[in-house]
Amino acid sequence: MTKILYILDKKTKIKNPRIFRGTPAVFEGREHKNKKMTMHHNDFNDADKSHKIDSLRDMILNAEKTIQSAKAMLLQLEGKKKTGRKRKIDADAGDGEIIEGTFDGQIMLGTNGKQYPVPANYASKSKLVEGDMLKLTITPDGSFVYKQIGPIERRHMIGIVSQDEKGNYYIFSEGKPYKVLLASITYFKAQPGDEVAILTPREIDSSWAAIENVLQKGAIAGPRSVTAQAVDKEIETWKKELESPEPEEVPREDETPQDKPSASAVVDEWTSDIADLEKEIKAQNPSF
Template sequence: MQDNEPQELKSFERVRQILWDLQKDITKALDAVKRIEEEEKRKYYQTIPGVEGEFDGEFLVDSSGKKHDVPNNYSAKSRLVHGDQLKRIEDNEGVVYKQIHKVDRDKIKGVLNKKEGQWYVLTDKGTFKISDTAAEFNHAEVNDEAVAIIPRDNHNVPFAALDRVFKPAGSPATAPIKIEKVEVKLSKPKSEKKPEPKKAAAPAPKPAEKRPINKEFVADISLADDDLR
C-alpha cells in the first residue's frame, strides 16, 4: 500500500486480508473434518460383517483369491487406486462396497489414448489402464491431457485412477469461436397485380320476328298464263 492513500482505502485492504486469512482457516478446518469423518466411517465399516479384499483396478480380490465385481461408477467416482482395501457388504437393499483403507497416492500427468475400445494414460512413469466409465464421464478424447492417480509405493501397477482431463491448447474445445459477419439482403416483396375485371359480354341480338302469312290473301292471287312463261 502507498503511504499517501486515504485511510478509508487502507481499511478496506486490511478487511480484505482478514477475510482471506479466515477463508484459508475455514478451508483447513473443513479438510480436517472431512478426514476425521472418513476415518470414523472406515472404522465403522470394519465392524460390519462382509468380505474384505484388495482392489486390483477392476475387482475386489479377497484372501482366497476370489474376484468380486466392483461397480464401475463407484470405482470411478471414488477414484479407487490399486491396493485400496474394500469391503463387500450385503444388506436388505443389496450389495454395497465400502473403502476401509486408502494407500498413499501420487498424481501423475499424461496423455490419453484408446486401443481396442479401452482407455489408457501414457505418462513418463509408464502406460496405465484407466476406467472407461471415468473417461466417458469426463468426455475424454484421444490426445487429451490428464492427471491420474497411482499408489506411491508401487508405480508398476497396470491400472491408474483418472482424476482430471484437460483439453490441449488449440483444440476445438478450447479454441475461441469465431463468428463471421453475414450480411443479409432483404428483397422487396413483389407487388401482386390485381386482375382486371372482365368486361361483360354484349347481349346477343334478338332474332327478327317472322310475321305470319295471311293464307287467305295468298289464295286470292291468281297467276296469268303469261306469268308462268
C-alpha cells in the first residue's frame, strides 16, 4: 500500500509530498505513535506552563513586598508622611499581627508588656488622652496602623499655654501644669499665653492633656515678659523709697557730726548699688 504524506518545509513553508510504502497496519501504528507522543507533549506543556505561572506569581509578590519595604524605609529617612489610601484594618487583620494596648500620653503599652510608639501627629489629630484603648496592626511590610477602640471618659477644661526655659510646652489649668505633645502645639499653631480648651481623663490623675481647640490668642502675657515687668517694678520701688525724705535724728550728746554719715551720702551709695544691680540684671537677661 502506498500512502502520500505532505510534510511542511520549515524554510520554504511549502508542503512537500513524501511517498511511504507499507501495509495499513504499519501506517496505523505510526499514526497511533505520533498521536501518543503529541498528547504526552501537550500534557507536559500544560504542567510546565502551570508551574511557570506559579513561579512568576511568587516572584511578583516578593518583588512587591520588597518595593513596599523600601518605600517605607525611604519615607522614614526623609521624614515624610506616608501617603496613599487608608488601610482597612479589618480587611488586613488576617495578614498582620494585631496587638491591643493603652495609650499613656506618648506611647502604647501593649497587653503583652511591650511598648509601641504612637505617631505624635495621629495622637494630636485624634485628640487621644491617657487611658484610651488602642488596637495596633503590624502589616506584613512592617507598617504600624493604629485604631482607637475604647475611648476613656473625658473631662473638658480651659488652660493657658506656657513654655519653660528648655522649650518644653505645658498647659496650666486649675493650678496644675499638664504636659502636651509638641505636635499638638504645632497642629493648632498655639503660642505661649494662648487660652486653649483641653481634654483630660475624668477618672485618672493624668499629667498629660490633649488640646481640643485654641480659644483666644495671646490671652495673657508670656512668662518671660511678666518676669521682666516684675523686676522693673521692684527696681523702681527701691528707687522711690531711697529718694523719699527720712525724718532727721537728734544726735546723742557724745556723738559728733563727723562720726555719723550724712543722709545724702547714704542715698548716693544705695542709688549707685541699685544702678549696678540693674545693669547686671539686664546684661544677664537682654529681654529685661
